Amino acid sequence: xxxxxxxxxxHEIENEEVRKVYPEGIHKAIAxxxxxxxxxxxxxxxxxxxxSDENLNKTxxxxxxxxxxxxxxxDEICEKIKSHVLEGMGLIVLxxxxxxxxxxxxxxxxxxxKWREADEKERLWVVDPTHPITEGLNxxxxxxxxxxxxxxxxxxxxxxxxxxxxxxxxxxxxxxVTFKRGKGKxxxxxxxxxxxxxxxxxxxxxxxxxxxxxxxxxxxPTHDYGNVKPLEDISEK
Amino acid sequence: xxxxxxxxxxHEIENEEVRKVYPEGIHKAIAxxxxxxxxxxxxxxxxxxxxSDENLNKTxxxxxxxxxxxxxxxDEICEKIKSHVLEGMGLIVLxxxxxxxxxxxxxxxxxxxKWREADEKERLWVVDPTHPITEGLNxxxxxxxxxxxxxxxxxxxxxxxxxxxxxxxxxxxxxxVTFKRGKGKxxxxxxxxxxxxxxxxxxxxxxxxxxxxxxxxxxxPTHDYGNVKPLEDISEK
Amino acid sequence: xxxxxxxxxxHEIENEEVRKVYPEGIHKAIAxxxxxxxxxxxxxxxxxxxxSDENLNKTxxxxxxxxxxxxxxxDEICEKIKSHVLEGMGLIVLxxxxxxxxxxxxxxxxxxxKWREADEKERLWVVDPTHPITEGLNxxxxxxxxxxxxxxxxxxxxxxxxxxxxxxxxxxxxxxVTFKRGKGKxxxxxxxxxxxxxxxxxxxxxxxxxxxxxxxxxxxPTHDYGNVKPLEDISEK
Amino acid sequence: xxxxxxxxxxHEIENEEVRKVYPEGIHKAIAxxxxxxxxxxxxxxxxxxxxSDENLNKTxxxxxxxxxxxxxxxDEICEKIKSHVLEGMGLIVLxxxxxxxxxxxxxxxxxxxKWREADEKERLWVVDPTHPITEGLNxxxxxxxxxxxxxxxxxxxxxxxxxxxxxxxxxxxxxxVTFKRGKGKxxxxxxxxxxxxxxxxxxxxxxxxxxxxxxxxxxxPTHDYGNVKPLEDISEK
Numbered sequence: 001x002x003x004x005x006x007x008x009x010x011h012e013i014e015n016e017e018v019r020k021v022y023p024e025g026i027h028k029a030i031a032x033x034x035x036x037x038x039x040x041x042x043x044x045x046x047x048x049x050x051x052s053d054e055n056l057n058k059t060x061x062x063x064x065x066x067x068x069x070x071x072x073x074x075d076e077i078c079e080k081i082k083s084h085v086l087e088g089m090g091l092i093v094l095x096x097x098x099x100x101x102x103x104x105x106x107x108x109x110x111x112x113x114k115w116r117e118a119d120e121k122e123r124l125w126v127v128d129p130t131h132p133i134t135e136g137l138n139x140x141x142x143x144x145x146x147x148x149x150x151x152x153x154x155x156x157x158x159x160x161x162x163x164x165x166x167x168x169x170x171x172x173x174x175x176x177v178t179f180k181r182g183k184g185k186x187x188x189x190x191x192x193x194x195x196x197x198x199x200x201x202x203x204x205x206x207x208x209x210x211x212x213x214x215x216x217x218x219x220x221p222t223h224d225y226g227n228v229k230p231l232e233d234i235s236e237k
Numbered sequence: 238x239x240x241x242x243x244x245x246x247x248h249e250i251e252n253e254e255v256r257k258v259y260p261e262g263i264h265k266a267i268a269x270x271x272x273x274x275x276x277x278x279x280x281x282x283x284x285x286x287x288x289s290d291e292n293l294n295k296t297x298x299x300x301x302x303x304x305x306x307x308x309x310x311x312d313e314i315c316e317k318i319k320s321h322v323l324e325g326m327g328l329i330v331l332x333x334x335x336x337x338x339x340x341x342x343x344x345x346x347x348x349x350x351k352w353r354e355a356d357e358k359e360r361l362w363v364v365d366p367t368h369p370i371t372e373g374l375n376x377x378x379x380x381x382x383x384x385x386x387x388x389x390x391x392x393x394x395x396x397x398x399x400x401x402x403x404x405x406x407x408x409x410x411x412x413x414v415t416f417k418r419g420k421g422k423x424x425x426x427x428x429x430x431x432x433x434x435x436x437x438x439x440x441x442x443x444x445x446x447x448x449x450x451x452x453x454x455x456x457x458p459t460h461d462y463g464n465v466k467p468l469e470d471i472s473e474k
Numbered sequence: 475x476x477x478x479x480x481x482x483x484x485h486e487i488e489n490e491e492v493r494k495v496y497p498e499g500i501h502k503a504i505a506x507x508x509x510x511x512x513x514x515x516x517x518x519x520x521x522x523x524x525x526s527d528e529n530l531n532k533t534x535x536x537x538x539x540x541x542x543x544x545x546x547x548x549d550e551i552c553e554k555i556k557s558h559v560l561e562g563m564g565l566i567v568l569x570x571x572x573x574x575x576x577x578x579x580x581x582x583x584x585x586x587x588k589w590r591e592a593d594e595k596e597r598l599w600v601v602d603p604t605h606p607i608t609e610g611l612n613x614x615x616x617x618x619x620x621x622x623x624x625x626x627x628x629x630x631x632x633x634x635x636x637x638x639x640x641x642x643x644x645x646x647x648x649x650x651v652t653f654k655r656g657k658g659k660x661x662x663x664x665x666x667x668x669x670x671x672x673x674x675x676x677x678x679x680x681x682x683x684x685x686x687x688x689x690x691x692x693x694x695p696t697h698d699y700g701n702v703k704p705l706e707d708i709s710e711k
Numbered sequence: 712x713x714x715x716x717x718x719x720x721x722h723e724i725e726n727e728e729v730r731k732v733y734p735e736g737i738h739k740a741i742a743x744x745x746x747x748x749x750x751x752x753x754x755x756x757x758x759x760x761x762x763s764d765e766n767l768n769k770t771x772x773x774x775x776x777x778x779x780x781x782x783x784x785x786d787e788i789c790e791k792i793k794s795h796v797l798e799g800m801g802l803i804v805l806x807x808x809x810x811x812x813x814x815x816x817x818x819x820x821x822x823x824x825k826w827r828e829a830d831e832k833e834r835l836w837v838v839d840p841t842h843p844i845t846e847g848l849n850x851x852x853x854x855x856x857x858x859x860x861x862x863x864x865x866x867x868x869x870x871x872x873x874x875x876x877x878x879x880x881x882x883x884x885x886x887x888v889t890f891k892r893g894k895g896k897x898x899x900x901x902x903x904x905x906x907x908x909x910x911x912x913x914x915x916x917x918x919x920x921x922x923x924x925x926x927x928x929x930x931x932p933t934h935d936y937g938n939v940k941p942l943e944d945i946s947e948k
Contacts, residue, residue, distance in 0.1 A: 086347060086391075088841070108343040109419050110323060112462040120467075125625045125646050130799070130894050130929045139626065139934055148467075151599045151638065152460040152613065154323075154419055159394050164625065164638055164646045169467030172599050172638045172646050182346050182391055183841050218841045223389040223850055225349040230357075230385075230406030325604070362862045362883050367562070367657050367692045376697055376863065388836045388875065389850065401862065401875055401883045409836050409875045409883050420604050455604045460613055560821060560865075582817040583893050584797060586936040594941075622941075626934040628797075628893055631870050643941030656820050656865055697863040699823040704831075704859075704880030 001037045001216055004059040005030050006050065008066040009043035011194040018194045026065050026192070026199060033205040034212065044069055049077055056081065060217040061090035063208070064097045067194065073101050082106060086182030087222075090215025092208065095192035098153075103188070106181050107155050113173070114150035120168040122146040122191065124175050128162045133176065133187065133210045141203040147193035149173045155188075165190060176207070178214075183222070185215040238274045238453055241296040242267050243287065245303040246280040248431040255431045263302050263429070263436060270442045271449065281306055288314055297454040298327035300445070301334045304431065308338075315339050323419030324459075327452025329445065332429035335390075340425070343418050344392050350410070351387035357405040359383040359428065361412050365399045370413065370424065370447045378440040384430035386410045392425075402427060413444070415451075420459070422452040475511045475690055478533040479504050480524065482540040483517035485668040492668045500539050500666070500673060507679040508686065518543055525551055534691040535564035537682070538571045541668065552576050560656030561696070564689025566682065569666035572627075577662070580655050581629050587647070588624035594642040596620040596665065598649050602636045607650065607661065607684045615677040621667035623647045629662075639664060650681070652688075657696070659689040712748045712927055715770040716741050717761065719777040720754035722905040729905045737776050737903070737910060744916040745923065755780055762788055771928040772801035774919070775808045778905065789813050797893030798933070801926025803919065806903035809864075814899070817892050818866055824884070825861035831879040833857040833902065835886050839873045844887065844898065844921045852914040858904035860884045866899075876901060887918070889925075894933070896926045 007027035011018040022029050027041040042050025044066070056062070062081070066073070078101040085091050085106065093103045098111045124141040126134045141163075150171030156179070163176030175190035189207060192198045199205070244264035248255040259266050264278040279287025281303070293299070299318065303310070315338040322328050322343065330340045335348045361378040363371045378400075387408030393416070400413030412427035426444060429435045436442070481501035485492040496503050501515040516524025518540070530536070536555070540547070552575040559565050559580065567577045572585045598615040600608045615637075624645030630653070637650030649664035663681060666672045673679070718738035722729040733740050738752040753761025755777070767773070773792070777784070789812040796802050796817065804814045809822045835852040837845045852874075861882030867890070874887030886901035900918060903909045910916070 082345075105342075106345040108319075108345045112460075114462060114465045116465055116467060118467060123644055123646075127625050127627075127648070129626055129934060130891065130896070130931045135931070138932075150465065151601050152462075152603055153601075154460075154462075156393065156416065156418060157396050157634075160631075161635070164648075166640055166644060166646045170597055170640055171465075172597075172640045174601070174638075179393065180839075180841065181393060185841070220841045220846070221849075223349075223391075223840055225351060225389075225391075228351045228353055228387065228408075230353060230355060360881055360883075364862050364864075364885070366697055366863055367654065367659070367694045372694070375695075388838050389840055390838075394871075397868075398872070401885075403877055403881055403883045407834055407877055409834075409877045411838070411875075417604065422604070457604045457609070458612075460603055556819075579816075580819040582793075582819045586934075588934075588936060588939045590939055590941060592941060624939065626936075628934075628936075630867065630890065630892060633868050645939075653867065655867060697823075697865075699825060699863075699865075702825045702827055702861065702882075704827060704829060 001060045001212065002058050003034055003037045003039045003061050003063065003212060004055060005039065005041045005063045006065065007041065007043050008069050009045065010069055011067065021195060021197050026194065029199045030063060030208065034209065037212065044072060049073060051077055051081065053080065056084045056089065059084070059089055061092060061212050061215050063092045063094065064100060064102065065094045065192065066100045067096040070100050075101070078102050078105060085184035085186065088183035088218040088220070090212070090217055091184060091186045092211050092215055093186065093188045095190060098188065106179070106186060109156060110154045112154040113152070114171065116148040116169060118148065118169060119145040120148050123166040124163045124191070125166065126162070127164050128160060131160065131162050132214050133162055133207060135210050136206050137203060143191060143198060143201065145196055146191055146198060149190055183218045183220055185218065187211045187215050238297040238449065239295050240271055240274045240276045240298050240300065240449060241292060242276065242278045242300045243302065244278065244280050245306050246282065247306055248304065258432060258434050263431065266436045267300060267445065271446065274449070281309060286310060286314055288318065290317065293318065293321045293326065296321070296326055298329060298449050298452050300329045300331065301337060301339065302331045302429065303337045304333040307336055310338050312338070315342060319343060322421035322423065325420035325455040325457070327454055328421060328423045329448050329452055330423065330425045332427060335425065343416070343423060346393060347391045349391040350389070351408065353385040353406060355385065355406060356382040357385050360403040361400045361428070362403065363399070364401050365397060368397060368399050369451050370399055370444060372447050373443050374440060380428060380435060380438065382433055383428055383435060386427055420455045420457055422455065424448045424452050475534040475686065476532050477508055477511045477513045477535050477537065477686060478529060479513065479515045479537045480539065481515065481517050482543050483519065484543055485541065495669060495671050500668065503673045504537060504682065508683065511686070518546060523547060523551055525555065527554065530554065530558045530563065533558070533563055535566060535686050535689050537566045537568065538574060538576065539568045539666065540574045541570040544574050547575050549575070552579060556580060559658035559660065562657035562692040562694070564686070564691055565658060565660045566685050566689055567660065567662045569664060572662065580653070580660060583630060584628045586628040587626070588645065590622040590643060592622065592643060593619040594622050597640040598637045598665070599640065600636070601638050602634060605634060605636050606688050607636055607681060609684055610680050611677060617665060617672060617675065619670055620665055620672060623664055657692045657694055659692065661685045661689050712771045712923065713769050714745055714748045714750045714772050714774065714923060715766060716750060716752045716774045717776065718752065718754050719780050720756065721780055722778065732906060732908050737905065740910045741774060741919065745920065748923070755783060760784060760788055762792065764791065767792065767795045767800065770795070770800055772803060772923050772926050774803045774805065775811060775813065776805045776903065777811045778807040781811050784812050786812070789816060793817060796895035796897065799894035799929040799931070801928055802895060802897045803922050803926055804897065804899045806901060809899065817890070817897060820867060821865045823865040824863070825882065827859040827880060829859065829880060830856040831859050834877040835874045835902070836877065837873070838875050839871060842871065842873050843925050844873055844918060846921055847917050848914060854902060854907070854909060854912065856907055857902055857909060860901055894929045894931055896929065898922045898926050
């Protein structure tokens with residue numbers, strides 16, 4: 001499978017604390033545990049954000065991490081990604097990617113939520129234990145410190161709700177949710193604030209690996225849309 | 238309730254056959270059976286397509302009919318309508334409105350389908366018989382002649398599927414489907430090609446009346462989103 | 475509306491601590507805030523558990539609280555209740571009623587869950603803020619002390635997920651969920667362990683009041699099932 | 712994979728017309744195209760209906776065809792099958808199996824529908840074109856003659872709606888629907904009246920083959936249910 005990992009890649013460059021956690025960037029940390037696939041990475045400040053048509057055409061699953069520069073993603077490139085998703089490319093949106101242009105345009109809502117940075121314990125409870133994305137997990141994943149995201153999360157009713165998070169400070173969040181849009185499968189997965197070593201956690205890695213398998217590009221033939229002939233000539237009857 | 242009926246209003250002006258069916262426009266035909274509400278109408282060729290903020294602010298349900306000039310609806314006005322829907326205004330999208338900018342931007346998909354103009358009989362079967370939108374109906378609604386719309390209909394999985402249509406020529410279609418987006422409720426209802434007297438049908442009128450009641454503006458308080466304090470001071474523990 | 479509140483009514487009789495909280499039984503405590511309706515109550519140890527056909531025929535919504543004597547509910551009476559639900563009677567299942575025969579037979583699953591009695595704080599977060607059952611609520615309901623129920627909750631995917639609970643000890647739970655079965659609407663609502671004064675909480679009362687409105691008996695005509703004639707004589711074609 | 716095909720096997724014995732279509736029984740016709748798996752068959756009139764615990768324990772997917780003798784399936788055996796489904800065994804229910812005890816007990820509804828035997832053309836339209844069950848299909852499957860099943864179909868809202876049928880005589884039907892119950896996956900697939908050669912159709916075979924792959928036994932660990940300890944000792948706080 002061809003995986004393309006896109007990272008905004010600003011925090012790691014501008015903030016020493018973040019760089020200590022992800023010295024080569026979040027994209028490289030994610031790439032390191034997906035090596036059974038052919039993995040490429042792309043970042044915001046590359047030409048065309050590193051997202052050429054050639055690149056996207058061969059991508060089976062695009063993984064997206066962005067946070068503070070969503071607005072700098074060009075509208076035309078967002079439109080292009082959206083077309084690829086609707087044509088069958090899988091999309092995994094991580095953490096603060098909930099506010100990315102691509103996710104919001106596929107959801108049709110504000111994707112708003114509550115948040116707090118307070119080094120809180122998070123427990124991601126599995127609520128769909130037979131879903132392929134939860135394969136190999138126990139009842140929950142525990143992260144010692146993470147940013148909190150809380151309900152209400154303004155998304156359409158998910159096709160499937162897979163994880164619900166508990167946070168030390170008193171909130172809950174639908175942390176793993178899936179959506180079909182066109183021929184593409186979308187998995188939103190909450191954890192992964194830039195200042196915590198979340199993507200080194202083996203269970204989080206397992207979920208992303210499972211997610212990649214689940215979301216893989218769909219090669220179903222495109223339906224014939226538009227003006228069609230009848231089953232039999234109605235006028236003959 | 239304040240209902241605003243928006244109509245493209247081009248077919249009726251440009252095509253004599255259509256004008257015979259809807260001499261004052263489809264919007265006026267729909268307005269005539271919603272008179273228990275305060276009803277206003279707006280059309281594409283009015284200034285700002287007849288859709289001022291003042292107008293939308295007081296609208297409980299917006300009904301939308303458009304067909305051949307979707308592209309002429311200005312993007313900023315479409316964005317404005319979307320904001321109002323997400324803030325609680327109900328939206329009923331009729332027939333060829335499936336391809337309108339507002340519907341596509343709320344769905345996130347192409348909203349593509351099959352179609353055929355062949356004067357076919359249509360039967361709309363009720364598959365959710367206890368839904369408020371089907372109140373007062375029998376097992377199905379029959380329309381002697383309509384344009385055919387056929388699956389696959391490229392929309393997200395609906396929150397609720399209420400009607401499934403049968404067409405004489407051999408196709409089926411999810412003809413009545415609902416979606417929640419933000420605080421707004423959306424009802425897509427298939428029938429109503431401009432050349433047929435569909436909106437004079439008493440059962441079709443009943444569905445639209447029921448739909449207006451179901452979709453009425455939601456006045457739920459907007460959730461507090463953004464940065465929040467914890468339930469109790471975590472640092473004290 | 476005619477509301478029938480069914481209570482096992484054993485804890486309150488056998489346990490002094492519980493009797494202090496609900497001196498006249500949980501059923502009477504619930505009845506006291508539904509007085510705008512015509513309310514009757516029934517308990518396990520009455521003849522036929524207080525559930526005659528006459529009684530059920532006129533009931534718009536049945537509220538069910540049971541805990542330690544689920545097995546003593548007679549199978550035939552459970553079957554009768556189920557028929558009434560499928561014919562349109564609303565059903566609100568409270569707390570430990572998740573293990574009642576009636577709920578399990580409508581769900582088709584074990585309805586298993588985790589639990590703990592440890593005087594924990596519970597926060598019920600609203601995840602469907604425009605649902606009629608949440609009308610009048612803020613972002614969450616807080617209960618100072620409750621029994622914990624935790625995921626995984628072995629139910630079918632709910633039609634709607636309205637509340638998700640956070641518990642002090644580290645768990646989450648889908649606390650408010652709805653299901654349609656036949657013509658009946660079912661609302662499962664988690665809180666209400668017998669040793670806590672939960673049903674005196676004004677917001678919990680509000681949810682149950684809203685639930686009663688939402689679940690009210692459906693008078694939609696029963697569909698004609700069975701052997702039917704074709705739309706037109708096929709053989710003539 | 713171990714597949715167990717259960718057939719009532721009465722029509723084929725009692726009715727010469729049916730026997731001409733399926734000389735060795737519907738179960739043998741289905742077995743013949745699943746030969747890449749280890750396939751066993753069982754029928755109503757065998758001891759314990761051919762369904763021992765030993766048999767079910769090793770079964771990955773159970774396929775069920777029954778029609779006129781649903782009542783003769785013993786309740787205890789139905790309960791046993793249900794337990795196996797909830798523990799992860801896949802279940803494919805065919806055609807008139809909608810009225811089987813096992814399907815009704817997993818659904819919790821009457822599973823009622825309309826029907827007509829009139830040699831009608833059926834078209835099964837794919838409405839979820841990227842679902843694994845539709846892999847390899849075109850836009851629809853056409854059957855020249857089948858029994859008609861029509862809406863309303865009294866089932867819970869399906870987790871996924873995959874096929875919708877069109878019938879010559881004027882009806883529609885949700886012909887392919889899926890449900891999760893416990894750890895088991897259930898696929899209901901409509902076609903297959905005993906008097907038509909439906910199970911020799913290559914596309915119908917393809918759907919059943921795909922369905923078997925999709926429904927295969929889930930080996931996810933069973934969640935720990937019941938009384939649990941807290942995340943941390945609450946009393947220490």
